[in-house]
Amino acid sequence: MGYAEFDTAGLPPEHRFEWWRGIVEGGVAPTRISSDCGAAFSGHAGFLLLGDVQVTTMAFSPLRSERSAQLVRRSDPETLELALILEGSLHVAQDRNETHLSAGDCALWTSSRPYRGRTAGSAEGGRSRAVILHLPHALLPLPAKGVAELCARRIPASSGLARVFAGFLRSVVQEAAALDEAGCRRLGAVSLDLATGVLAERIGAQERLPAETRHQLLLASVDTFIDDNLADPRLDVGAVAARHGISVRLLHHLFSGRTETVSASIRRRRLERCLADLGEPSLRSLPVHAVAARWGLGSAAGFNRAFRAAYGITPGEHRRLALGPAGAPGGR
Numbered sequence: 001m002g003y004a005e006f007d008t009a010g011l012p013p014e015h016r017f018e019w020w021r022g023i024v025e026g027g028v029a030p031t032r033i034s035s036d037c038g039a040a041f042s043g044h045a046g047f048l049l050l051g052d053v054q055v056t057t058m059a060f061s062p063l064r065s066e067r068s069a070q071l072v073r074r075s076d077p078e079t080l081e082l083a084l085i086l087e088g089s090l091h092v093a094q095d096r097n098e099t100h101l102s103a104g105d106c107a108l109w110t111s112s113r114p115y116r117g118r119t120a121g122s123a124e125g126g127r128s129r130a131v132i133l134h135l136p137h138a139l140l141p142l143p144a145k146g147v148a149e150l151c152a153r154r155i156p157a158s159s160g161l162a163r164v165f166a167g168f169l170r171s172v173v174q175e176a177a178a179l180d181e182a183g184c185r186r187l188g189a190v191s192l193d194l195a196t197g198v199l200a201e202r203i204g205a206q207e208r209l210p211a212e213t214r215h216q217l218l219l220a221s222v223d224t225f226i227d228d229n230l231a232d233p234r235l236d237v238g239a240v241a242a243r244h245g246i247s248v249r250l251l252h253h254l255f256s257g258r259t260e261t262v263s264a265s266i267r268r269r270r271l272e273r274c275l276a277d278l279g280e281p282s283l284r285s286l287p288v289h290a291v292a293a294r295w296g297l298g299s300a301a302g303f304n305r306a307f308r309a310a311y312g313i314t315p316g317e318h319r320r321l322a323l324g325p326a327g328a329p330g331g332r
Contacts, residue, residue: 003176005046013039020045020060028056028134029079029111030071035063042127048176050188053195054134057173059087059127064118072114079111080135080147082195084157084166088128092117097152106155106162108147108199112137115152131169133195140196141210146203161201161217164224165194193217218244219254230270233296237262270295271310274303278315279322288315 006023008016020043021033027047035041046057083090083106090101094115101107109115119128140147157166172179172187179187197217200206206214225243229235240262241251255262273295277283283291292303292315307315 003046003048003179005044005177007044008042013041016043017041024058028081028132029067029077030075032066032068032071033063034065035061037061037063044127046173046176048172048179049184050172050191051185052136052139053188053192055169055172055176055191056132056134057130057176058132059129060119061127062118062120064116066116067111067114069114072112077111077134078137080108080137080140081111081132082106082108082135082198083130083132084169086129086131086170087126088130089120090117090128090130091119092152094152095148097149099152099154101154104157104166106157106166106198107152108155109151110137110148113151131173133169133191135192135195139192140199141208142196142200142203142205143208146205147199150199150202155198155202161194161197161221164217164220165198167224168194168220190216190220194220215254218246222251222254226266226269230266230273230295233293233298235266235296240266267306268310270297271307274307274315275311275318278319281323284319284323288319291315 006020008020011019016039017035017037020041023045024033024043025031027045041061041063042059043061044057044059048055048057083101085101085103085105085107087103089103090107092099092101092107092109092115094109094113099107137144155162157163168191172191193213193216196209196213197206200209209217222240222244225240226235229239232239237248237251241248244251251262255265258265260268274291274297277286277291277294278288286294289300289303292298292300297303297306304314307313307318311318313321
């Protein structure tokens with residue numbers, strides 16, 4: 001199944017909420033949803049199957065939701081719902097736990113026990129937006145008691161594996177419409193590894209993870225660290241290894257299954273950022289050597305050689321092609 005999207009736009013206002021509610025309840029799990037917005041309600045939902053897991057995207061006006069014990073008994077997909085709040089806020093309660101979430105936070109709840117939630121739109125009066133990863137209980141190699149204690153608890157996504165997971169989930173949503181079946185299966189495996197890693201980190205159960213999963217999680221963390229620090233000229237193999245508490249030898253081993261080394265990966269990503277900046281009209285006054293320095297490449301001559309080797313033209317030529325003859329001073 002590909003990515004399926006549904007939106008209330010174009011529907012008669014008086015029918016929008018009921019239609020959207022039916023779509024969401026049918027695509028996730030039976031839930032009692034209500035809203036005071038009336039004809040002013042607007043909503044969007046998207047569903048993407050990634051092998052054994054599902055991603056749901058939602059945007060909606062303020063609402064309340066409740067999954068009662070009766071609804072659980074009626075139908076239970078037996079999934080954990082790991083949600084990332086993109087905009088607005090969410091208050092969720094399950095068992096004895098409850099928490100309030102803002103944009104950038106994650107939270108977990110299970111379809112197998114009752115829960116309640118309510119949302120508010122963004123400060124500007126817009127809709128709430130969230131992405132939810134639905135994880136079958138049976139696929140998580142973690143102690144059920146520890147996972148249950150995480151339900152309806154705030155999981156900040158500003159650092160650690162939660163940040164890696166949030167960035168990955170955003171990327172999946174952005175590319176959802178272009179994914180083929182094989183790509184969906186691969187991304188499903190990665191999303192399951194990342195989500196499992198986030199939960200294991202929170203309950204101190206990393207030792208329960210399979211070795212391959214720990215390997216993939218460490219690689220994902222390394223990739224995020226590199227992307228976050230490309231502007232630092234001190235970023236090199238040693239700095240990456242030190243940040244993750246591993247030896248340089250182990251770091252090279254982690255990359256042995258890839259087509260490029262750690263250093264080559266850093267260089268390629270820096271050049272990609274420079275390529276984008278050189279085609280950015282708002283940066284046309286920035287000399288080429290300053291663009292290079294902006295991404296940790298201090299040697300102008302070395303940057304020119306590396307850029308030509310990667311793209312077949314000099315940085316200056318690329319800028320002129322991208323921006324026209326008025327393209328920028330500085331650099332060839």
